[in-house]
Amino acid sequence: MTEKTGVFICECGENIAGEIDIDKLCKKTGAKEGVDEVLKHKLLCSDDGKKFMEKEIREKNLTKAVVAACSPRQHEETFRTVLKNADLNPFLMQMANIREQCAWTVKDTEKATEKALSLINGAVKRVRHHKPFNVKEIEAKADAMVIGAGAAGIEAALTLAQKGRKVTLVEKRPYVGGQAALYEDVFPGMECSLCMLEPRLDSVLHNDRIEVLTCSEIEEILGFIGNFTVRIRKKPRSVEPSACFGCTDLCIGACPEKTENEYDMGLSERKAIYTPFKGAMPNVPLIDREKCRHFNGSDCSECSKACQFGAIDLNEKEEIIERKPGAIIIAAGFEEFDCSKIPQLGCKEIEDVYTGMEFERILNAQGPTEGKLLKKDGSAPESAVIIHCVGSRSEKYNNYCSKVCCLNSLKFSHMMKEKNNEMRIKHIYRDMTLPDKEGQKIFDEARENGIKFIRVEETNDIKIEKDLGGIKITPPNSDPIHTDIVILSASIQGNSSLKKLSEMLDFEITEGGFAEELHNRLSPVSTAVEGIYIAGCAQGPKNIPEAVSSACAAAGKILSRLLPGDKIKLEEVTAQIEEDLCSGCRTCIQLCPFKAISFNKEKNISEINEALCKGCGTCVSGCPSSASSSRLFTETQISSEISGLLEGSDE
């Protein structure tokens, strides 16, 4: 079939016709090589205009179309649809932007007409090389995986499950609830944290659609949106949950081995068989095989003997479990800044100097002191100093504000006052971050309760020393302050497991070890990898409501992007590599920002995964042998457009 190209010129009311001599343009366009028909219309994007265009394409048997009108960013899709309705492949069309690029920006009618002609000529020469293609669609699974079972991960899993999606919730720790489950109270309402979380934890553990894998870590993630394959290393709990009644006293009581309890930040001891804290869910103990005598050369099986239900399983093996989710939410949470990186603060060196997380446990009724505020020597402290911004807002450490620690510090002083109203409490701070509706109120209440606030230039330069009968704090250029206990309100940073995940998935890690979002304002829960979303503190410092909101947002992304049974459309513009031309140099692999290109060792060529390709064309311009080409932006198309635009300019 011979090609027949029609140029449709839109007058756009007076927008184009007022500045360009349309009749002259039509006449001159008709004289251009490669133009078979020229058709004008008052307003091509109107219903009448679209019908006109469709009818003309059919009647004149056009095989290619150029639309000289407005910006393709405005109406490319409109005119592609017209082509489709006229039974032409939608990509056999090219727009010439004679409005924004010409009528509106060139003042003289003659000059504007002349420029419009060359813009049309560029499109005519280009469209000649357009080939029909269909946007690819791929099968996609609608089920999801959530990594991390903290406040955010739980919310994401429940939201997805509510809409019928199956969810695998993977948690590294032996319990669900994350960091928030370790707190006694949470701001702003000073509500009991575990009481607040428990109903949600219970729902997540008893939901048919949610598979909860505790003591489990991600080993490998392969694939792309709709088609991920995840391998999970599930460590043995060594206690069979279906047989265990959660009495916990007998087996734990029988265990002869003691070690530091990491869930009390090392402030208490636990047995080798243990529950992280009282009330941890699932309420099933686990055996720490690194510490358990049975796994370290002894034949001890005291716990097993003590259990009346035969729940202890010393033979349980580590498993590698494979799941195939369509999308993944990373809710790996945060870690506290390691305060011992600032030696003069005396963290872990000086008695009664606590980090924020340690102090959460001190205040916790299930914690090392059962919630009693006691100094290491067993006496009750009469004074406390809370130091803000430890490891925060400093180029030496984490150079950002963690946003939640000021209010959390105010929570500490509130809780101490509740325990002993006579306590003298001071906050040493740089600036007070009091966001949201309740922030200011909490601060005002603290001042009314006689809590003192001392402003200093830099809290990271404070010196803390042991002093006779207490602790001496010396802020830079200030008089020393004496106190009984010190709390270091430390910066929060991304969980260290994010780094490993980022390497598997190729999303970036930002300062502070957080996962980088696709766009920090408009796509805060998406990553650059389609189908991988982030929720909670994995993305940046957040309080609980913010973490929960981001989890709902991430779940929402999955619910709208992946529908059961639906295929997903890939990008229109993607790159392809021509096998015969590829020399296997792998330049493109390094250039691709989306890890869409991999190397096929057998064929010795690079291959593009079109499901991952976003069509930027960076690989195309980087390929030394022109093996890579970008659909709709091929070398021939671009070069023909250039020559069309410049035709006659030499004369």
Add this chain to the structure above:
Amino acid sequence: MNNGFTPQIIAFLCNWCSYAGADKAGGRHDEAPQGLKVVRVMCSGRVEPRDVIECFTRGADGVLILGCHPGDCHYKEGNHKALRRYHLLKKMLPQFGIENERVKLDWVSSNEAKRYTEIVNEMAKSISRLGPFNEDGKQ
């Protein structure tokens, strides 16, 4: 300034930032150079040095490459790749007898209509000062 000389400038604009910025400049009816011809690409990282050289062999007097500001690239870092290639291209240009000033890379975001207009007009002025590009290198 050469009388009667309309510099032919090809401007490669990335779809997401610069082309959108140009659309806004059009919406403001900002006057743009008569000889400015825009080629839309998805990303400034798609622009090949060869494309730039070809513009000159086809009659262009200047070439502009406009992308998203660093850090704002729709494709994460395509504009960084464009910048790297631009530096290499700059080294090659004299070997083709093309003055360095005839090729320029810059960043225009989608809401920088004014900046877009300034850049394209400044480019036209600077090319006008240089005069038409002659393949033989004779000005």
